[in-house]
Amino acid sequence: MVTIVEEARGVPMTSGCVVPRGDVLELLDDVRDAIPAELDDAQDVLDHRDELVGKAQHDADQALSKARSDAERMVAEAQHEAERMLSEARARAERMVADAEDQAQRTVSAGRQEYEDLVGRAHAEADRMVQAGRANYERAIEEGRAEQARLVDGTEVVQAAHAEAARVLDAAQTEAIRLRSECDAYVDGKLADFEDLLAHTLRSVGKGRSHLRGPAVASAAAPFDYHE
Template sequence: MYKVFEALDELVTIVEEARGVPMTSSCVVPRGDILELLDEVRDALPGEVDDAQDVLDRKDEIVGQAEHQAEQTISKANLEAEQTLAEARAEAQRLVAEAQAHADRLVDDARADADRTIAAGQAKYDDLVNRSQIEADRMIQAGRESYERSVADGRMEQARLVAQTEVVQASHLESARIMDATADEVTRQRGECDEYVDGKLAEFADLLSHTIRTVSKGRAHLRSGAVPLPPAPEPASAAPFDYSA
């Protein structure tokens, strides 16, 4: 490039020092020197200038090739995107199906556990009711026998006292007291039996309520996220009733 600038400076100098043509703005310059300097300028220009000119001459062709390449790239990208999207949809559908199947299995397991818990509770309830009924019948029978013995004793005592005129009134009072005491004892024992049965039924009601809450929580966990259900708690064992009172 230095030679180019030097040759241009010489051309400027030659033109400035050239002999002018009278009555015009033209001048006379040595043709050979000018051509020689122009050749030097042409030879000194770098090859990139020619390459740039070639690029300018082939501008439309290069732009067309670039546009064609861009269209091919975009088409390929769209095709790959559609393929990726289709694969993603298929994978999502597979995951949804697996999740649904897993949720169905969890629901079935929860229902089976709930059915087993309810069946066990029903069996315990039936056993408790049967044992309570048997105990109630035994207590009622014992009360009746005690009542009958007391009545028999009262009648015997009444018959003995009837023979004694001076104590007839006292015998009537004692007989009434014994019969009232017997009736009160039977009533008390029956009330204790009813209270025992009611307490057992209340424990079973608590067990059923806790079981229903456990099943409800399990269903809520299944709707929010697959989580295993906790085992149903065992009912608290009641202390044996003291019938000696």
């Protein structure tokens, strides 16, 4: 078509031109045939836009209504399920409380029975211990009395031992006095003998000194006897 327009004969004094009608119509038919079918469909869509928008709005309203109905139904079902679960939980809790109370009652009964048994055994053990303590007390009393009697007998022995010790001490003192007297007599005798010997020695010394002071002749003629 561009070639036809460029080669067309111009109209004097204007910018227009004269083109062959048949050629142009043929080219337009070719162009129409070359246009894709999607453009026709798009045109149809544009032509039916209001109808499509209305239908879409109607479908959206229906979907929204259905969604709202489904939501309300689901909420109702959830509430019903929650109420059912709450009822079951309440029933389970009441059953558990009843079981716990029953178990507690049984435990209390068992504990009371065990307490009574323990108290009974404790009383019996206390009585046995009291009896044993009384027997031990009586045995200790008897042993104490026997020990007291033994100690009394032992006291007599101690008194006899003290008497014997006093007698031995008196005898020892008497013997000591006797020995001291004998020792004094012996020493006195020895001192007397020594006194006699000393007196004799002094006399001999006196005679010797007198002899030494005498004449030398007498000394030479008769030597002094120191053993007189």
